[in-house]
Amino acid sequence: MPSPANRPQRGATSKSAVKPLLISAGVAVASITLGLVSWQATAPDESGSAGSASAAAPRTDPAAELKALARRDSGDKLAVGRADAPVVLVEYSDFKCGYCGKFARDTEPELVKKYVEDGTLRIEWRNFPIFGAESEAAAKAAWAAGQQDRFDAFHAAAYAAGSKEKGFAEPRLVELAREAGVPDLERFKADMAGEAGAAALRKDQEEGYRIGVTSTPSFLLNGRPIAGAQPLDTFTAAIARAKSEAAAEAAKQ
Numbered sequence: 413m414p415s416p417a418n419r420p421q422r423g424a425t426s427k428s429a430v431k432p433l434l435i436s437a438g439v440a441v442a443s444i445t446l447g448l449v450s451w452q453a454t455a456p457d458e459s460g461s462a463g464s465a466s467a468a469a470p471r472t473d474p475a476a477e478l479k480a481l482a483r484r485d486s487g488d489k490l491a492v493g494r495a496d497a498p499v500v501l502v503e504y505s506d507f508k509c510g511y512c513g514k515f516a517r518d519t520e521p522e523l524v525k526k527y528v529e530d531g532t533l534r535i536e537w538r539n540f541p542i543f544g545a546e547s548e549a550a551a552k553a554a555w556a557a558g559q560q561d562r563f564d565a566f567h568a569a570a571y572a573a574g575s576k577e578k579g580f581a582e583p584r585l586v587e588l589a590r591e592a593g594v595p596d597l598e599r600f601k602a603d604m605a606g607e608a609g610a611a612a613l614r615k616d617q618e619e620g621y622r623i624g625v626t627s628t629p630s631f632l633l634n635g636r637p638i639a640g641a642q643p644l645d646t647f648t649a650a651i652a653r654a655k656s657e658a659a660a661e662a663a664k665q
Contacts, residue, residue, distance in 0.1 A: 479635025481619065483536060489558035492524065493534030498658035499651050501533060502632040504540035504620045507550035507570045507580065509628040515641040516571035522644055527651055537563075538616040540628055548613065549604075550580040555612050556603035557594050565592035634658065 482500035485491070501523070505512040520535070527533035539555065541547030550570060557566035569575065569591045578584055585604065586597060594600045603609055620630070631638040634654040638646065 475635055477635075478623065478632055478637070481623070481632060481635070482534075484534070488536065489561060490537040490539075490555070490563050491534060492564070493528040494531050495534065497528075497531055497534035498662075499527070499533045499634055499654045500632075501535045501647075501651075502538060503535060504538045504616075504625050504628060504630045506539075506541045506543055506547050506628045507554065508541070508543040508547045508576050510576070511641040512629045513571045513573075513576060515629050516567065517573065519641065519644050519647060523647060523651075526648070532655055533651060537567075538620060539613050540616060540620045540625060540630070541613075542628060546580040549582065549585060551613050551616075552604045552609045553580070553585040553589065553600075555609045556600050557589055557592055559603050560594050560596060560600065562589070562592045562594045566594070568592075 481502055483491075484495045484500065486495040503515075505515075523533060523535070528535065537554075539551035541551045554563060554566050554570065557563050566588060569588045570580075575588075582601075582604075586601065589597060589600045627639065629641055633647070633650045634657070636650065636654070638650060
């Protein structure tokens, strides 16, 4: 994996910083899309009744809604790549997830090198802890490291081979922050325990649960679900397709 010093930084927008549980892609699409459709079917319409077919409250197209989840916030410290990149990969992950670690070590660096650096791809992280209190603590710690522009380095340290086996109790998280080069550890600890970090975590979790994410890692690539740490070829093919579609859409405008 590229060292944090050589990798585009999260939140960067300049051109110089242009940065599974194995199941079939078909099942992935069905699982996540049905989750979104279910949410929409039970969302209240303007009259307040759930599931109404009222013409006054048309439902959003599920595919468009999934694509719109890309935040494209140029100040997002947990994202890498240009905010206007034609392809956005949204990743829902847990630091205690072994398959997430496999993706982080084996696949993501290749995507960064091949697609983020040339401006094609943007990767947006969503904290989606599903393995208990230590998962949530690690998620808040990653967010806190990001506030000092060290998310990438913390991410690399937390997903290093053998790291999760050491656990994510607070002393270990502080050790990881130190390893990641977080400059102000007192601020890091305060941010890790603060309400802003907890609110950011809730936002990511609620988004994932709302669209039907149930396992990690799960991805949306320009709105198309990909479940699990799929082989690199799965991502490269999906990126090529999404880039072509984005170019075709741009040509129509």
